[in-house]
Amino acid sequence: MRNKRIVVALTGASGAIYGIRLLEVLSNVDDNIEVIVIISGAAEEIIRIETDYDPSYVKSLANRVFSPKDFTAPVASGSYYFDAAVIIPCSMKTLGAIANGYANNLIVRVAEVAMKEKRKLILVPRETPLSPIYLENMLKLSRLGVVILPACPGFYHRPKKISDLIDYIVGKVLDHLGIENELFKRWSGEILP
Numbered sequence: 001m002r003n004k005r006i007v008v009a010l011t012g013a014s015g016a017i018y019g020i021r022l023l024e025v026l027s028n029v030d031d032n033i034e035v036i037v038i039i040s041g042a043a044e045e046i047i048r049i050e051t052d053y054d055p056s057y058v059k060s061l062a063n064r065v066f067s068p069k070d071f072t073a074p075v076a077s078g079s080y081y082f083d084a085a086v087i088i089p090c091s092m093k094t095l096g097a098i099a100n101g102y103a104n105n106l107i108v109r110v111a112e113v114a115m116k117e118k119r120k121l122i123l124v125p126r127e128t129p130l131s132p133i134y135l136e137n138m139l140k141l142s143r144l145g146v147v148i149l150p151a152c153p154g155f156y157h158r159p160k161k162i163s164d165l166i167d168y169i170v171g172k173v174l175d176h177l178g179i180e181n182e183l184f185k186r187w188s189g190e191i192l193p
């Protein structure tokens with residue numbers, strides 16, 4: 001059976017830990033999942049600012065790593081198959097570039113490829129408050145089939161720790177990737193979707 005191939009990109013929005021946690025889970029979940037990671041320059045800074053991790057650790061969680069400046073990377077072409085791309089966290093800058101077709105780096109290019117090839121694209125934006133420009137960009141992308149999954153954890157599962165809030169969002173991303181997970185307690189009380 002062909003491996004599932006998922007591109008995970010981290011950009012410079014707050015919430016680097018969401019991307020790190022997703023990569024940790026994906027690296028443990030199933031050997032049949034190949035993970036490609038791209039980390040923007042701003043995201044490298046945010047990882048250092050917000051977490052105790054070094055970007056080298058984050059890269060070590062993936063099977064392949066590409067620089068956001070690498071326009072010749074295989075993922076830049078629609079002929080290179082991947083199943084889904086997740087941008088987590090997604091800055092308003094990157095979201096705006098995707099919404100307007102301005103592929104000035106490999107992360108935006110991957111998103112563009114996912115859209116043109118009708119593959120799953122999940123964006124996890126983090127910003128507050130939201131200006132009309134951000135809202136318009138998100139609406140535009142949502143109408144094109146992009147999953148806009150804001151980093152807005154719920155509280156109905158009675159989170160006890162920060163990691164419960166992180167896992168709520170990462171669990172929702174995994175749901176949209178079609179990957180079974182037990183990262184958060186569902187409203188029904190069931191563990192699995």
Ligand SMILES: Cc1cc2nc3c(=O)[nH]c(=O)nc-3n(C[C@H](O)[C@H](O)[C@H](O)COP(=O)(O)O)c2cc1C
Pocket residue numbers: 010011012013014015040041042043046049090091092093094126127128
């Ligand atoms: C501490 C810090 C926190 C930031 N948080 C956010 C954020 O939550 N959302 C956002 O859209 N931009 C945020 N930014 C701004 C982005 O890092 C900035 O727009 C950057 O150019 C994004 O580049 P990238 O999308 O190529 O990674 C933050 C910047 C800093 C320094």
